[in-house]
Amino acid sequence: MATDIDPFDDVFVEESVRESPIVRELRKNLPEARFYCLSSEPCYRNSLSEDFSKKLYVIRFKGRFLRSCPATRFYHCCGYTILHFGEHCTVGCTYCILQAYLNQPYIKIFGNLEEMLSEVKGVLLQYPQVLFRVGTGEFTDSLLLDPWAGYSSHFVPLFATIPNAVLELKTKTAFVDRLKDLPHGGHTIVSWSLNAPSIMTQEEANAAPFELRLECARRCLEWGYFLSFHFDPIFFFPGWEKEYALVVRELFETIPPRKIVYISLGAFRFMPELKGRILEKNPTWKFASGEFVPCPDGKRRYFVDIRVGLYKFLLEAIRSYAPDICVYLCMESGSVWKRVFGYSPDEVGGLPRILDDAVRKTMKVGMNCLNSAASLFLRKPQPYSSI
Amino acid sequence: MIGWDNVFFKYLLLESIESDEDFRLTSTYNPRLYSILNISGILSPLWVWETSSNRLVLIDGYSRYGWAKGTGCYTLPCLVFPSSFSKEELLKMRILTKSSESNLSLEEKANIVERLLRLYSAREVERNFLPLFSFPSKPGFSKVIVAFTKTSKEFRCAVREGIIDERIALVLATWDEESRHGMLRLLKKLRCSVSIQREILESVEDLGRAKNIPYSEVLREIEVVLGDQNLSPREGTERVRHFLKALLFPNLMARRNSFEKTLKSLELPYGVELKPPDQFEGDEWEMKVRFSKPQELLDKLKIFNSKISMEVLDKIFYGDRHRSL
Ligand code: SF4
Numbered sequence: 103m104a105t106d107i108d109p110f111d112d113v114f115v116e117e118s119v120r121e122s123p124i125v126r127e128l129r130k131n132l133p134e135a136r137f138y139c140l141s142s143e144p145c146y147r148n149s150l151s152e153d154f155s156k157k158l159y160v161i162r163f164k165g166r167f168l169r170s171c172p173a174t175r176f177y178h179c180c181g182y183t184i185l186h187f188g189e190h191c192t193v194g195c196t197y198c199i200l201q202a203y204l205n206q207p208y209i210k211i212f213g214n215l216e217e218m219l220s221e222v223k224g225v226l227l228q229y230p231q232v233l234f235r236v237g238t239g240e241f242t243d244s245l246l247l248d249p250w251a252g253y254s255s256h257f258v259p260l261f262a263t264i265p266n267a268v269l270e271l272k273t274k275t276a277f278v279d280r281l282k283d284l285p286h287g288g289h290t291i292v293s294w295s296l297n298a299p300s301i302m303t304q305e306e307a308n309a310a311p312f313e314l315r316l317e318c319a320r321r322c323l324e325w326g327y328f329l330s331f332h333f334d335p336i337f338f339f340p341g342w343e344k345e346y347a348l349v350v351r352e353l354f355e356t357i358p359p360r361k362i363v364y365i366s367l368g369a370f371r372f373m374p375e376l377k378g379r380i381l382e383k384n385p386t387w388k389f390a391s392g393e394f395v396p397c398p399d400g401k402r403r404y405f406v407d408i409r410v411g412l413y414k415f416l417l418e419a420i421r422s423y424a425p426d427i428c429v430y431l432c433m434e435s436g437s438v439w440k441r442v443f444g445y446s447p448d449e450v451g452g453l454p455r456i457l458d459d460a461v462r463k464t465m466k467v468g469m470n471c472l473n474s475a476a477s478l479f480l481r482k483p484q485p486y487s488s489i
Numbered sequence: 490m491i492g493w494d495n496v497f498f499k500y501l502l503l504e505s506i507e508s509d510e511d512f513r514l515t516s517t518y519n520p521r522l523y524s525i526l527n528i529s530g531i532l533s534p535l536w537v538w539e540t541s542s543n544r545l546v547l548i549d550g551y552s553r554y555g556w557a558k559g560t561g562c563y564t565l566p567c568l569v570f571p572s573s574f575s576k577e578e579l580l581k582m583r584i585l586t587k588s589s590e591s592n593l594s595l596e597e598k599a600n601i602v603e604r605l606l607r608l609y610s611a612r613e614v615e616r617n618f619l620p621l622f623s624f625p626s627k628p629g630f631s632k633v634i635v636a637f638t639k640t641s642k643e644f645r646c647a648v649r650e651g652i653i654d655e656r657i658a659l660v661l662a663t664w665d666e667e668s669r670h671g672m673l674r675l676l677k678k679l680r681c682s683v684s685i686q687r688e689i690l691e692s693v694e695d696l697g698r699a700k701n702i703p704y705s706e707v708l709r710e711i712e713v714v715l716g717d718q719n720l721s722p723r724e725g726t727e728r729v730r731h732f733l734k735a736l737l738f739p740n741l742m743a744r745r746n747s748f749e750k751t752l753k754s755l756e757l758p759y760g761v762e763l764k765p766p767d768q769f770e771g772d773e774w775e776m777k778v779r780f781s782k783p784q785e786l787l788d789k790l791k792i793f794n795s796k797i798s799m800e801v802l803d804k805i806f807y808g809d810r811h812r813s814l
Contacts (some may be wrong), residue, residue, distance in 0.1 A: 141616050157654045176772075382629075384628075385663075386697050386698055386701075387698070388698045388701065391694070391695035391696070391698040391699040392695075392699060393737065393738050393739070393740055393741060395738075395741065395767075395768035395770055396767070396770075397768075397769065397770050397771065398766075398770065398771050403770065404771050405738065405740050405741045405744075405768065405769070405770075406768075406770055407740050407741075407744055407769075407808060408740055435770070435771050435772050437771075437772050437806065437807070440807075441807050
């Protein structure tokens, strides 16, 4: 199992971001790589068989860096704000949703850092009454390029200065060294996705092994960071109970619950196109061939009774070690919440509120904030909620 | 540039012309063409290559050639390409001319692609030619098409006759021989629509993958379920679909059964229906009451209220809480 994501042989830099601190950092940390200048971003399609795994593109992003989590009106959304700093990932999880989502075959990161940071600062400080939970791991792994590009050196100190925001760095890597001496001010959560051991070894090709993820989490804890964990995507397969129970046990034997802000649970779900993409690469892949039903948001999910069974089991396992920890479901319906927790988010003010409260309780950030960022960004109505 | 100046017209003896499998792109009998030939005879000359060893090889006109043989014609009008043309050059001309025809069958398209791969790289074929035949221009897809040309005559015949949909045939072309023949037997028996063919195909693949068994094994189980009773194609299709659903969705089926049992035991008034969301997914349930008079509505709601309690609704909404997976 490789824990090092190979660095890049070729770095293509768009002319207008040539002087970016990100490019400077890349030049310093990739001394062997060839750097090329581009007048604009090239247009390659996914269908090309060319190998892009060792190529990195640094471009100027012209859209908005901050955006809301892609919610739907059928499932409860966490009201997360996405900081979009790059796209694509080479961790190589077989089930990765990005395979169906992105149509460019290479990793690209955004070099116009000044614009990015000033947008973040501008928007977040404009609404001091609003608590923002901001994450960078939606379209790539948050720390995948950190040893070379060093985004965390810019993001973490920035969030330390914003009283009404926390930053979540979501990863499956072991690339935490850079975080050690950063002034985080207690505003950064470092989080790891966890899974059953057989999934982590067989389906997450270049991710750090489980023990290493826990070891890194423990180091971050020593450096004063808050943590979170995501059991997502959870798979239903023979022996799942035993495997997930083991991971929960090892997690709490290594990490004390009081520094964990929240833990999310999300059963494997996919757009139908994703299944096709995965099977093209691996025709015998069995994990999309279970009891999956079409859902109102166009995705396929395990039949609801299976999901409830998975969630209840994991919730019970987690609560047996950490009775008060905030556990939530990612993109689930009110009735699933009700069956798992005994209540639906809309009955307690909505899921964003539950997570904001967890941030306030554990991190003591946003104590005076009255609203959730979901009230600003989340334009789609939530199931039966007042947002 | 093609050296057309050297090509000449000549009547050739039918028996002096040889066929060559490399040039034959159609193996199907075309009744429309035969009817036209019966009315008017051969209207356009066949293409023949005179090789350096003076053999006369048929390039284009295999159907006309077949018709002429059957009707006892001795001589055929031909355009003769002299030996200065290479076989590769002629194959290219033949393929590209054929490619421009509309309404090519899957078999013809596959034959063309298979020949193109002898002349161009797979990448060139996939990028430049596959879209011309409405195939996806995906890397590796030419292999799938070539696999189709290697399938049995019986299988290709079923595709030609429309018993198997062309897209489904391409998926089946990637299966192992035994499984493909199992599916061929089944689809011949069921004669079902394209959408149902696709549903059955996907279910068989899902079951095979989920249980890690060859598709032929799933198909054998289906054959057992169908038995040798004389079911109509429609009855057979329904039985197969039901069987596959029960295998693929045991928890959903159990929930559906328990939901129906609970509803039945309630004996709701006639015209009162409770409908769960599709596949019990999501939070939107429906209740329908059919009535013709205000009093009837009141009566039905009253009976409904008397039969429904929170406990019963809980069971209807959330199923049996204690059922394990
Ligand atoms: S780490 Fe996340 S983004 Fe990267 S391949 Fe795995 S699932 Fe995809």
